[in-house]
Amino acid sequence: MTHLPILPIVIPLLAVPAVFFGHRFELVDGRKVLALVSALGLAVFAGLAVALARSGTLPYAVGGWPFGRGILLIADPLSLLMLGMVQLIFLAAVLFPFPREPEARAAYCTFLCLLQAGLNGMILTADLFNLYVALEITSIVSYALVAYPKNRESLEAGFKYLLLGSVGSLLILWGIGLVYASTGSLNLAHLSRVFGELPHPVRSAVLALLFTGFAMKFALVPFHTWKPDAYGSAPAPVSAILAGVGSKVPLYCLLRIVSLLFAGMFRAGPGGFGSLLVWAGFASIAVGHFMALRQVRLGRLLAYSSVAHIGYIVVALGSASADSVAAGLFHLVNHGILKAGLFLLTGCLVTLRGSDRLDAMRGMSRDAPGLVALFALFSLGMVGVPPVNGFVSKWAVLTSVMRAGHPVQAAAVAAGGLVALLYYARVVGLMCLPLRAGPTAPAGPALQALRWDARVSLALLAVFCVALFFLGGPALRLLSGVSGIVVAPQDYVQAILAGAGP
Amino acid sequence: MTTLLMLAALILFLLGVYGLLTNKHLIKLVICFNIMEAAVLIFLVALGHRQGAGVPIVRPEGGPYVDPLPHALALTAIVIGASLTAMMLSYIIKLYQRYRTVDVDRLKRLRG
Numbered sequence: 001m002t003h004l005p006i007l008p009i010v011i012p013l014l015a016v017p018a019v020f021f022g023h024r025f026e027l028v029d030g031r032k033v034l035a036l037v038s039a040l041g042l043a044v045f046a047g048l049a050v051a052l053a054r055s056g057t058l059p060y061a062v063g064g065w066p067f068g069r070g071i072l073l074i075a076d077p078l079s080l081l082m083l084g085m086v087q088l089i090f091l092a093a094v095l096f097p098f099p100r101e102p103e104a105r106a107a108y109c110t111f112l113c114l115l116q117a118g119l120n121g122m123i124l125t126a127d128l129f130n131l132y133v134a135l136e137i138t139s140i141v142s143y144a145l146v147a148y149p150k151n152r153e154s155l156e157a158g159f160k161y162l163l164l165g166s167v168g169s170l171l172i173l174w175g176i177g178l179v180y181a182s183t184g185s186l187n188l189a190h191l192s193r194v195f196g197e198l199p200h201p202v203r204s205a206v207l208a209l210l211f212t213g214f215a216m217k218f219a220l221v222p223f224h225t226w227k228p229d230a231y232g233s234a235p236a237p238v239s240a241i242l243a244g245v246g247s248k249v250p251l252y253c254l255l256r257i258v259s260l261l262f263a264g265m266f267r268a269g270p271g272g273f274g275s276l277l278v279w280a281g282f283a284s285i286a287v288g289h290f291m292a293l294r295q296v297r298l299g300r301l302l303a304y305s306s307v308a309h310i311g312y313i314v315v316a317l318g319s320a321s322a323d324s325v326a327a328g329l330f331h332l333v334n335h336g337i338l339k340a341g342l343f344l345l346t347g348c349l350v351t352l353r354g355s356d357r358l359d360a361m362r363g364m365s366r367d368a369p370g371l372v373a374l375f376a377l378f379s380l381g382m383v384g385v386p387p388v389n390g391f392v393s394k395w396a397v398l399t400s401v402m403r404a405g406h407p408v409q410a411a412a413v414a415a416g417g418l419v420a421l422l423y424y425a426r427v428v429g430l431m432c433l434p435l436r437a438g439p440t441a442p443a444g445p446a447l448q449a450l451r452w453d454a455r456v457s458l459a460l461l462a463v464f465c466v467a468l469f470f471l472g473g474p475a476l477r478l479l480s481g482v483s484g485i486v487v488a489p490q491d492y493v494q495a496i497l498a499g500a501g502p
Numbered sequence: 503m504t505t506l507l508m509l510a511a512l513i514l515f516l517l518g519v520y521g522l523l524t525n526k527h528l529i530k531l532v533i534c535f536n537i538m539e540a541a542v543l544i545f546l547v548a549l550g551h552r553q554g555a556g557v558p559i560v561r562p563e564g565g566p567y568v569d570p571l572p573h574a575l576a577l578t579a580i581v582i583g584a585s586l587t588a589m590m591l592s593y594i595i596k597l598y599q600r601y602r603t604v605d606v607d608r609l610k611r612l613r614g
Binding site for chain 2: 129132133136140143144147150152155156158159162163166167169170173174176177180181186
């Protein structure tokens with residue numbers, strides 16, 4: 001039996017004491033350990049990709065306990081996709097210079113390590129209870145990271161996020177309890193066999209609890225209110241991680257649960273829950289873009305744009321055809337990379353200007369032409385203009401949602417692009433305007449050369465953006481194989497029920 | 503018995519939601535969260551209940567025992583809930599040190 005599936009959880013967890021004590025006693029820079037952890041994660045990702053190419057699914061019984069007794073993990077192409085995303089975004093974010101004074105860094109690095117372990121755990125777990133535990137690790141650490149600057153805004157944002165997120169967790173926990181009450185099992189594969197035979201009211205109650213709980217975690221309208229505060233106030237690398245993968249992994253968990261427990265949704269095409277998802281996504285697109293138009297601070301603008309893009313993904317997943325699920329997953333990847341890049345860039349711009357207000361961004365094209373060019377590139381991706389990856393996935397979402405019979409939502413996807421063009425063009429335009437003359441104008445400080453590691457991280461994300469545009473076709477074909485797993489998860493179920501290893 | 507407990511859990515949970523939506527006092531918000539958490543815990547504990555069952559330890563005389571798994575779930579949830587409460591209260595202390603208020607309306611700086 002190969003031990004690959006447990007490594008993404010064990011490596012960051014083992015690194016936690018190394019990071020904390022290493023920093024505390026000034027033995028080693030925590031960032032280096034974090035970068036090493038992410039690089040190892042990418043290596044494990046590659047190893048898993050090779051193993052999965054041979055066997056399709058890779059179940060892993062922790063400690064060798066027999067099926068149904070111990071903790072079960074499972075890696076399949078869908079979880080592999082999310083794993084790759086998490087390691088990539090983490091690598092990009094930890095290559096970035098850290099905020100604030102060094103003595104608080106020990107906590108910061110430790111939290112980042114735990115966050116990575118939690119996210120990987122959420123991706124790999126094969127039962128609902130461990131999903132809840134991993135979700136809580138992830139959430140608690142995110143609350144702490146959002147409030148990390150400890151200024152007024154970040155504390156307020158952190159408290160709001162903490163309260164709403166905890167209520168979401170409670171709903172998820174109740175949903176899980178209800179599942180156990182009605183089936184006597186928490187194993188996802190086993191549940192996929194027995195859950196369909198339960199009476200309709202029970203299934204609806206479980207779905208309502210889990211959907212509301214997870215929607216609070218990935219900020220679907222009307223549960224999005226914490227998001228602009230949290231992303232607008234957190235340190236840039238934290239915003240990049242939370243926007244890039246922190247809000248995508250709960251979405252993945254919901255997708256996995258729906259695919260296994262409510263398989264009828266995908267088999268029967270658009271049904272009750274599908275149309276709920278599609279309309280919730282529609283509301284997210286509308287509210288996200290509308291609110292983004294009115295923002296005067298860059299961080300909040302990007303956060304509202306995130307709300308809208310979560311809407312695109314949810315519309316695509318809710319359309320519940322194999323094509324639209326593939327398109328939604330592709331947009332999930334693309335948006336994660338683009339938004340992480342934008343938040344990291346915002347971090348650079350804010351250190352230059354000391355503020356993330358839009359009017360402080362004037363004259364940026366003179367002070368930092370490279371950063372503005374990159375910002376424009378990522379913005380094009382968010383709007384959905386070639387030659388950036390956002391175009392391919394947005395087009396795929398648009399056409400597949402149209403084909404699935406949701407013309408209103410498809411129109412919203414298209415119109416959303418236009419609105420996004422308005423506000424991103426405003427931001428980039430402001431950066432290109434000359435500084436306002438007068439005593440109030442901030443003196444353009446000399447641009448400190450970006451450190452090499454920050455350059456590497458931005459270049460990495462930019463290369464992925466352009467490459468995924470040119471490789472958009474093959475990527476979509478690859479993802480349609482993954483979406484096949486969502487629509488028909490027999491392999492996943494078989495692999496676990498067949499005995500889950502020795 | 504189980505039904506009664508579950509009904510109580512539901513009522514408690516709704517009370518908590520109501521309090522969360524209507525209160526403006528930060529510490530009262532935390533208390534409301536705790537009420538909701540207690541409701542979920544009662545639900546989980548009630549799940550394991552079996553009529554006339556003993557503790558879940560294998561004894562020589564046998565006999566039915568309560569389902570231990572929901573109780574393990576509840577224990578984990580208690581630990582998580584305690585840490586969340588501690589975290590909320592520490593944020594409130596920090597917020598009070600900076601704003602000198604625990605009223606949500608006077609605290610709001612982030613809107614729109």
